Amino acid sequence: MTDQRYTALVLAATRGNRDPLAEAGGVSHKAFIDIAGQPMLRRVVASVLDSGRVGRVIVQIEPGSTEEAKAILAPLGADGRIIFAPSADSIGASVARAAEAFPEALPMIITTGDNALHTGDLVRYFCDALDKVEEDAALGLTAASTVLAEYPEGNRAFHRFRDGGYSSCNLYALLTPRAVEAARIFNSGGQFGKKPKRLIGAFGLFAFLVYKTRLTRLRTFLKFLSRAIGVKTAPVVIPFAVGPIDVDRMVDWELANRIVGERETRKAA
Template identity: 40%
Template sequence: MTTALILAGRRDGLTDPLALEAGVSHKCLAPVAGSPMLTHVAAALAASDGIGEIRVAIEDPEVLAGVPLLRRLLDSGRMMPVAARPNLVDSILAAAQGAQFPLFITTADNVLLTPEAVADMLGQCGTPGTDAAVAFARRESALAAHPEGQRKFYRFAEGSYSNCNSYWLKDRAALTAAETFRSGGQFVKHPMRIVNAFGFLNLVRLRLGIGTLAETFARFSRRFGMTIAPVILSDGAVAIDVDNSRTRAVAAELLNARMAVAQAAE
């Protein structure tokens, strides 16, 4: 079984604008479609056949106990809270202590994650020789899910992609790949972080769209001394994470549509 890790801590210890607007301590508790963000992610992971334990990195584990679904998962032993650290990488390293690998890592604002998308990623990560994987969705898939959901894409020779905030590590040795995010991640919004993580030439190549996605990750693999593979998810909605009021509204629209379909099926 794969252990799941949900990163739910406050970035740089600051209160997110969405949390302030909702009057909650953490962004992960801000409601989307009537439920805290974190519950959507936790529910998707709990319904995934390939996922065993679910770990949640958050500063104050007590905040989880106030949410009914999370309380049930905690009481059942399926969910385990771990103390988030000020830095994203340190949170991952701390949360991985004693965990069973492989490790699937996602974020609490990845509210459109589904059990099918998790299965899609885990199924593609089983390629022999792969040490770590990063999930992407094609631009066409993301825009088909919602035309206003994602506006920023990485451009490559064969097309453009969006990151899906989903990562996979084969074993403890692969944790060195987590150092990529010590500067904070969100590379498409902060290009200088690419320089810190991957080098200046790789920033230039990304800016100019030189090379395919696979070729780019081959270079990253050589830089880190392990095989890091891109995984293309078929569900473009997973590329839409909740970062602001616009994406929260988009996510709520899609989640409500899913719930309406599920109710009609019943």
């Protein structure tokens, strides 16, 4: 196995003061909702640790939720490898804060507290691919054909290009100090697939128009964006259908419970 060398940043903060999923789950925080018998945050952190490619995990969450998060993650038995840090007002600001507070953390992978379906194998695949990346940053995506072949009910937002559709796995990597500068593109909240007009604010009108024409291939478009922000970014296509299915809505929560429940039933058989 390749030596562990990545730090994982788990972005677990909520958006706003009221979260319908947290209320429906009877918990104080969206990341604490139950997924097939375990809190979602525990499943996310476990997937990162189970990859065998991560030496340390930084969990960014609101200060008022830190103690509860510590209790939720305690059963993983990885206290010395898990660090808690306060989140900022936006995704971009949170990433920048983490990079500043932990300058030795690069190279860093970034995941989110609602990636309940990610597994150690999926995270390992991403990290193994990163070993060969020469760019400053990378993002994980799964082809639409892969997702829809297994989960047509997943209702993902796809980026459409000449070589097909892709959906973000909410899995990113900052590989060089220059990559930290790219975090600013998430200050508007990211989720460019669900709200592609955010590309205008992040990259400019021309980038948005190129995106909408669907005349370029994925890698070509990323090269264009890389020039726009001055940070070379590589795509990592992840062949796991569950990769882009995060838990943002009730329908996602129901789907995640079913998938994880079936997965664990097969494992126990």
